[in-house]
Amino acid sequence: MFKLIIQDDEGKTTVVPLIRDEITIGRKEGNTIRLTERNVSRKHARIVKSNGAVVVEDLDSYNGVKVNGTRIQGRVAVSEADRILLMLKEVEGLSLKELEKVYNVNENALKVRLFRARQRVLKAFGASEKKEGTG
Secondary structure: OOEEEEEOOOOOEEEEEOOOOEEEEEOOOOOOEEOOOOOOOOOOEEEEEEOOEEEEEEOOOOOOEEEOOEEOOOEEEEOOOOOEEEOOOOOOOOOHHHHHHHHOOOHHHHHHHHHHHHHHHHHHOOOOOOOOOOO
């Protein structure tokens, strides 16, 4: 059975089984799954199940949809193992000052978010942070 696993920026996970034939995802009320992050479009994506196949569609969202790391245009068939990412913003390589403008938060809030994200990645890979000057 297909399911969506939604993870927020705090690491909280919600599992949504795909029991409907169509699911819409977006910021606007009326979507099957409503995500309130500002960088999610009002009507961001649609997932359609038909004859055992599942298709994800980018609804011309501003920040896009990726399937297995590749940004899609229009509709793309997916399998159970595929990873779908609703793009929040391309931030790779931006300085903290640039990120402040992208997310409209101050530098300290960004440092906390980046620290938490780093901790989740380390935990996911069973690693721990090495202190400077050790090992």
